[in-house]
Amino acid sequence: MCGIVGYIGQRAADSVLLDGLKRLEYRGYDSAGVALLDPDYSSDIQIVRRTGRVANLSDALKPGTNKSRMGISHTRWATHGDVTEVNAHPHSSSDGRFAMVHNGVIENHTSMRRFLESKGFVFKSQTDTEALVNLIAYHYDKETVQEPEKRFYEAVRKSLFHVEGTYGIAVVCKDCPDTLIGARRGSPLIVGVGKGEHLLASDVNAIASRTTNVIYLNDGEIALLNKDNFAISTTSDEGVEAVIHTVDWDTTDAELGNFSHFMEKEIFEQPQALQNGMRGRFADDGSTAMFGGLNLSPSELRLIDRIVFIGCGTAWHAGLVAEYLIERFARIPVEVEYASEFRYRNAPLDKNTLVVAMSQSGETIDTLAALREAKRKGYKTLAINNSVGSSIAREADGGIYQHAGPEIGVASTKAFTSQVMLAAMLALYLGRIRDLSYSDGAAMVEAFKSLPDLVSRTLTCAESIRKIAAKYSQYNDFLFLGRQEMFPIALEGALKLKEISYIHAEGYPAAEMKHGPIALICEECPSVFLATNGEIFQKTLANIQEIKARKGKVICILTENCDMPDDLVDDSVIVPEAHEAIQPILMSIPVQLLSYYIALERGCDVDKPRNLAKSVTVE
Ligand code: M6R
Numbered sequence: 188m189c190g191i192v193g194y195i196g197q198r199a200a201d202s203v204l205l206d207g208l209k210r211l212e213y214r215g216y217d218s219a220g221v222a223l224l225d226p227d228y229s230s231d232i233q234i235v236r237r238t239g240r241v242a243n244l245s246d247a248l249k250p251g252t253n254k255s256r257m258g259i260s261h262t263r264w265a266t267h268g269d270v271t272e273v274n275a276h277p278h279s280s281s282d283g284r285f286a287m288v289h290n291g292v293i294e295n296h297t298s299m300r301r302f303l304e305s306k307g308f309v310f311k312s313q314t315d316t317e318a319l320v321n322l323i324a325y326h327y328d329k330e331t332v333q334e335p336e337k338r339f340y341e342a343v344r345k346s347l348f349h350v351e352g353t354y355g356i357a358v359v360c361k362d363c364p365d366t367l368i369g370a371r372r373g374s375p376l377i378v379g380v381g382k383g384e385h386l387l388a389s390d391v392n393a394i395a396s397r398t399t400n401v402i403y404l405n406d407g408e409i410a411l412l413n414k415d416n417f418a419i420s421t422t423s424d425e426g427v428e429a430v431i432h433t434v435d436w437d438t439t440d441a442e443l444g445n446f447s448h449f450m451e452k453e454i455f456e457q458p459q460a461l462q463n464g465m466r467g468r469f470a471d472d473g474s475t476a477m478f479g480g481l482n483l484s485p486s487e488l489r490l491i492d493r494i495v496f497i498g499c500g501t502a503w504h505a506g507l508v509a510e511y512l513i514e515r516f517a518r519i520p521v522e523v524e525y526a527s528e529f530r531y532r533n534a535p536l537d538k539n540t541l542v543v544a545m546s547q548s549g550e551t552i553d554t555l556a557a558l559r560e561a562k563r564k565g566y567k568t569l570a571i572n573n574s575v576g577s578s579i580a581r582e583a584d585g586g587i588y589q590h591a592g593p594e595i596g597v598a599s600t601k602a603f604t605s606q607v608m609l610a611a612m613l614a615l616y617l618g619r620i621r622d623l624s625y626s627d628g629a630a631m632v633e634a635f636k637s638l639p640d641l642v643s644r645t646l647t648c649a650e651s652i653r654k655i656a657a658k659y660s661q662y663n664d665f666l667f668l669g670r671q672e673m674f675p676i677a678l679e680g681a682l683k684l685k686e687i688s689y690i691h692a693e694g695y696p697a698a699e700m701k702h703g704p705i706a707l708i709c710e711e712c713p714s715v716f717l718a719t720n721g722e723i724f725q726k727t728l729a730n731i732q733e734i735k736a737r738k739g740k741v742i743c744i745l746t747e748n749c750d751m752p753d754d755l756v757d758d759s760v761i762v763p764e765a766h767e768a769i770q771p772i773l774m775s776i777p778v779q780l781l782s783y784y785i786a787l788e789r790g791c792d793v794d795k796p797r798n799l800a801k802s803v804t805v806e
Contacts, residue, residue: 549577
């Protein structure tokens with residue numbers, strides 16, 4: 188989603204800002220822009236905006252030719268107004284004195300705009316952002332304080348009081364070429380603390396190559412930055428003691444290396460991502476997992492009699508797998524809710540309910556709002572999250588970091604398998620403080636330890652999946668079918684294919700097929716079956732036969748040792764057979780690869796699929 192980078196320091200601001208914007212490209216955007224300030228006060232704020240890629244902006248800007256040492260920049264993902272240069276950020280006030288970039292949605296922008304127009308302000312764009320930057324100019328004119336920096340700060344602060352909605356903003360003022368202001372409510376914003384320079388960004392990734400010292404702003408905080416110092420306060424003008432965190436971020440993690448796409452890289456780095464997620468998380472007795480950050484004692488957890496997982500998209504699918512695994516191994520009833528529904532549904536929850544927010548980015552607005560709603564009602568909350576310091580991680584009562592490394596590809600892959608693994612480890616932990624036996628626990632621990640190797644073995648099927656993808660890439664409808672824990676993997680397979688190949692795909696529990704979807708079966712609609720060995724295999728086989736009887740093509744992802752009749756399926760991929768706690772992870776790998784290779788065959792932009800953003804920070 189939209190990205191923000193701001194800079195004040197001693198280097199060429201245009202180069203720093205463009206570099207930051209390039210590092211945010213993965214979030215998804217449709218236009219980009221920069222505002223630069225002249226250090227000598229001699230000219231107006233220079234604003235350059237372009238639709239399309241950051242490369243277009245770079246061509247227009249010719250980095251290195253500008254002497255500015257401070258500026259703000261943005262990648263926009265349209266919410267209010269079309270994708271045009273005029274609607275791209277930064278936006279300036281009608282007197283040209285202020286420029287601002289903004290993430291979030293100003294819900295009362297129409298009334299703000301009407302008020303400002305009545306005062307003579309002229310609007311150029313259709314955006315909500317332009318209302319706020321003009322409101323800042325309005326308050327600046329009214330401000331009685333004369334000292335420009337204080338006046339600038341007061342104008343921003345007073346304007347934010349009138350905002351209904353969410354914002355992460357970076358603002359500059361022509362009268363203050365030594366001051367950069369940022370503020371947040373509901374949209375992430377961090378301050379990068381460097382030597383003789385400060386940065387603002389919506390995402391650590393944008394600035395990690397410059398500094399690893401960051402301050403995570405909280406909602407309702409304003410950062411006032413100069414080259415050499417900073418001050419954080421609240422919108423009520425109370426000083427805030429800022430905590431500087433050191434982020435553990437290897438910038439090479441966010442580079443492609445020898446891979447063609449981030450999605451490909453992230454699929455193939457799953458063995459390592461999973462290994463990192465389980466490191467140090469098994470108890471010495473070899474029969475259970477342990478987590479440092481739950482902030483709930485075993486006796487408190489024993490009182491929990493219901494768990495609700497909240498999440499969106501792929502994270503919601505990981506929650507569905509968690510439901511099967513926690514109910515099976517810990518015998519605690521689990522429900523899984525779309526965060527966007529949960530936040531407004533006012534669901535009755537029992538008093539001993541634990542709410543677990545699942546989110547890779549930790550910034551998905553619906554998940555964050557649902558988490559806040561659960562906390563407001565007094566429930567205990569946890570987060571399973573891949574972004575250290577993210578809003579969800581900070582606001583949950585406790586949590587489990589995934590340590591899967593940055594996920595850049597819009598289609599979630601390694602974050603999904605890592606969420607499933609951690610949910611399975613949580614099932615083990617909760618089971619062992621209840622009725623799961625030592626030997627069952629020890630068998631699970633052994634299974635987790637073998638997981639990275641099993642994932643590596645599964646990845647060797649890539650070449651055969653590439654061939655299957657070539658054969659099926661021209662079909663426009665797919666069904667993904669699986670039973671029990673394989674049902675969420677079927678949903679995930681359908682989502683992956685949809686989002687990066689633009690192919691219509693649906694996931695169903697295999698037996699549900701007879702209740703409607705079977706009407707779709709024909710030679711033009713292949714089905715991808717996820718079949719594991721065990722008690723349910725014969726049932727899955729019967730479902731496959733129903734499809735074959737209707738001339739449907741079947742691609743089957745199945746575990747070794749499954750007794751699949753010769754020639755029943757058209758194509759198959761064999762996955763190692765493993766403990767049921769980790770089998771869903773192994774079965775996910777072929778569906779990820781299948782969608783990746785089909786998207787390549789169709790010439791799609793795999794890492795930046797149309798209309799999608801990596802982190803959905805607006806409702
Ligand atoms: O960052 P989150 O895990 O909260 O993101 C949730 C969804 O937006 C995300 O999983 C989305 O569905 C992915 N594009 C799926 O690949």
